[in-house]
Amino acid sequence: MASQPRRAALRPDVVGRVGMITVLTALMPLDALRLRVLFALTRRFPQLGGLGPLKSVYFTRWSVLTSLPYNGPPQVPERLGHGRLLWETVYSAPTEPYVEAFVHGVGSKVRRIWRRSYGFPGTGSVTALAGYIGELAIPGAHNWAAYPTATVRTVLAALDVAREHRYLVQAARTASPEEFAVLYRGFLDRRKGDL
CATH class of the missing domain: 1.10.287 (Helix Hairpins)
Structure with missing residues (x-):
């Protein structure tokens, strides 16, 4: 019997009581277009999105990437085969309860956004989702908190x-x-x- 691959532990970047997670996931074909339409709709009709029930979130953002910024020579202009979904969040809570609140508070919105990312385990298991996030997390380049000791x-x-x-x-x-x-x-x- 083959065992499941072990997922990486979720280790956010932390400053005081403020945690930051950055995740980059590969999207299935045509999903970048679907997400751009979804994000445009939520900008036009904010009630479709939002994290109202989560009082521990300073900031969260999903972005669709289809190419890398070109900075001139010697860099070669590069397009990503399939789109990528970048999720950045800054929050004040211990990480596991934050992911759990994220799943239970806005799980349907999380599924709507991430469902066509390769390897997305769904929101049925907080442990599986935390492992997925931990496996794909990228160290933050910058995290600043105006009130790092306040939630x-x-x-x-x-x-x-x-x-x-x-x-x-x-x-x-x-x-x-x-x-x-x-x-x-x-x-x-x-x-x-x-x-």
């Missing part, structure tokens, strides 16, 4: 607190001390998990 959730919570705090400052100018005390206690109750 996306921390930043979003801080923005929510700041927004509501501005309202409190305005209310303090017009409310009586008793009214403001009620508003302030309500603020603390709503935001206790964010403070």
Whole structure:
């Protein structure tokens, strides 16, 4: 009985609490065209795409490559036989839970994009997908994080607190001390998990 080839472990580039994964996959014939149409549609109709349910993503992008940039001599202009799909993501979470959330939160979108990449195992097994990503991952050339010790959730919570705090400052100018005390206690109750 032949054993399955062992997939590489998923090892992202990490800066503080921020992880970065870059993956390049080979596409089946004509799939570069299909993905370009899909990506054009999601730019026109953003509700078709998006990672709304994932609050740990700073940035993610899929790009279709059909040729390599030509930088002049001595480089030879080169076209890739089949298209390639480049996936770049920057996130704040441990890697395995991020891949799991990615599969469970937006698995249908992941399947729609990656399904015709050679070797794509699907999204039925988080372990298989993490192995596929680990096997094809490319070391990041650059990763910069404005807040490397903060997570996306921390930043979003801080923005929510700041927004509501501005309202409190305005209310303090017009409310009586008793009214403001009620508003302030309500603020603390709503935001206790964010403070």
